Amino acid sequence: MADPYPAYAELRARGRVVRYEPTNQWLVPHHADVSALLRDRRLGRTYQHRFSHEEFGRSAPPAAHEPFRTLNDHGMLDLEPPDHTRIRRLVSKAFTPRTVERLKPYVRGLADELVGGLVRDGGGDLLTDVAEPLPVAVIAEMLGIPEADRAQLRPWSAAICGMYELNPSEDTAARAVRASVEFSEYLRELIAERRGRPGDDLISGLIAAHDEDDRLTEQEMISTAVLLLNAGHEATVNATVNGWWALFRNPAQLAALRADHSLIPTAIEELMRYDTPLQLFERWVLDDIEIDGTVIPRGAEIAMLFGSANHDPAVFPDPTRLDLARADNPHISFSAGIHYCIGAPLARLELTASMTALLNRAPTLTLAKDPTRKPNFVIRGLDGLSVEVR
Ligand code: HEM
Numbered sequence: 001m002a003d004p005y006p007a008y009a010e011l012r013a014r015g016r017v018v019r020y021e022p023t024n025q026w027l028v029p030h031h032a033d034v035s036a037l038l039r040d041r042r043l044g045r046t047y048q049h050r051f052s053h054e055e056f057g058r059s060a061p062p063a064a065h066e067p068f069r070t071l072n073d074h075g076m077l078d079l080e081p082p083d084h085t086r087i088r089r090l091v092s093k094a095f096t097p098r099t100v101e102r103l104k105p106y107v108r109g110l111a112d113e114l115v116g117g118l119v120r121d122g123g124g125d126l127l128t129d130v131a132e133p134l135p136v137a138v139i140a141e142m143l144g145i146p147e148a149d150r151a152q153l154r155p156w157s158a159a160i161c162g163m164y165e166l167n168p169s170e171d172t173a174a175r176a177v178r179a180s181v182e183f184s185e186y187l188r189e190l191i192a193e194r195r196g197r198p199g200d201d202l203i204s205g206l207i208a209a210h211d212e213d214d215r216l217t218e219q220e221m222i223s224t225a226v227l228l229l230n231a232g233h234e235a236t237v238n239a240t241v242n243g244w245w246a247l248f249r250n251p252a253q254l255a256a257l258r259a260d261h262s263l264i265p266t267a268i269e270e271l272m273r274y275d276t277p278l279q280l281f282e283r284w285v286l287d288d289i290e291i292d293g294t295v296i297p298r299g300a301e302i303a304m305l306f307g308s309a310n311h312d313p314a315v316f317p318d319p320t321r322l323d324l325a326r327a328d329n330p331h332i333s334f335s336a337g338i339h340y341c342i343g344a345p346l347a348r349l350e351l352t353a354s355m356t357a358l359l360n361r362a363p364t365l366t367l368a369k370d371p372t373r374k375p376n377f378v379i380r381g382l383d384g385l386s387v388e389v390r
Pocket residue numbers: 045076077078088139227228231232233235236239277278281282333334335336338339340341342343344346347
């Protein structure tokens with residue numbers, strides 16, 4: 001977890017697909033394969049649109065996990081066509097580059113205000129003072145979550161995201177189930193209230209799609225809102241702190257960036273490649289596939305190693321070197337294929353806004369003490385990032 005990149009290099013040397021018994025998965029570590037498999041329709045984020053658990057040779061999840069499963073399984077990320085296509089189409093308008101462009105003044109203003117607070121205090125925790133409040137406020141604003149309720153979003157999201165780690169414990173599952181029940185209940189009430197008083201927000205848009213056009217069930221509406229709220233901040237928070245931690249460890253690169261802000265766009269992409277915020281994504285094999293002579297049968301599970309793909313020397317020369325000017329950078333951090341991150345333009349806007357504000361308003365930002373890593377593998381982040389502004 002501390003530094004998975006040397007282990008990835010060993011895995012890549014072992015082959016294009018490596019059987020991993022502890023999680024009963026096939027690991028795929030090369031960029032070309034990850035990139036191709038993300039677009040391969042013989043794989044799916046779910047199998048339930050085609051097979052029952054028994055037909056697929058899997059057992060049904062424990063009944064006690066039901067509230068989490070119901071919430072998770074009706075969000076677009078865990079659906080396949082045609083349901084995925086129908087729901088993605090409904091929300092995609094809110095995330096086009098042009099729509100996101102209109103948010104620019106608001107996101108920039110917020111980033112300035114948050115960084116201003118950090119500067120006034122002579123430093124603080126970059127995670128809780130800037131990295132977290134920015135994307136939480138933006139996605140909450142887009143959905144129309146009242147300001148007073150926003151503090152609950154982080155703990156609910158963190159509890160639910162525990163289930164995306166490998167082999168979650170029963171404790172983790174119990175926390176995720178509780179959060180799923182509370183989060184769903186909260187949204188059910190908010191939806192009822194908003195139905196009476198619609199606004200210019202995404203939840204009102206989802207209600208209209210349900211009530212007027214019958215294009216979305218009540219459960220899909222709740223699951224979509226939760227997915228957007230969680231996915232809308234988790235990875236951005238981690239990309240921000242992983243990114244600044246990488247900059248502090250590479251002072252010459254940070255100095256180059258401080259001297260030349262035109263590096264910001266390539267720097268954002270390089271930091272997302274260099275320390276990939278989401279390390280692993282899984283797919284079910286819906287129809288047998290063959291990789292390098294190995295047949296992977298229907299019912300198997302593939303784990304694509306995004307962090308490894310992003311360090312594959314076949315695509316990225318000198319991959320362990322942070323190069324903020326790296327221009328040819330086809331990193332896979334936002335995925336590819338039908339589940340390609342719908343929030344990528346928004347994430348880029350937020351990362352650019354916070355980096356610009358930090359470079360402009362806190363040009364003397366330094367690391368106060370080495371951070372500790374969150375004990376997670378899939379969602380890669382830090383517990384905090386103590387900084388000083390002198
Ligand atoms: C640095 C920040 C972010 C990263 C690294 C990231 C990464 C990803 C990845 C890797 C996937 C696809 C997973 C797969 O293929 O199985 C994804 C999907 C998704 N992301 Fe992001 N994301 C980020 C920010 C955001 C933001 C700001 C939003 C705001 C709404 C968002 C919303 C979504 C949604 C809704 C999906 C599901 C898309 C689908 O299934 O069609 N993400 N993201």
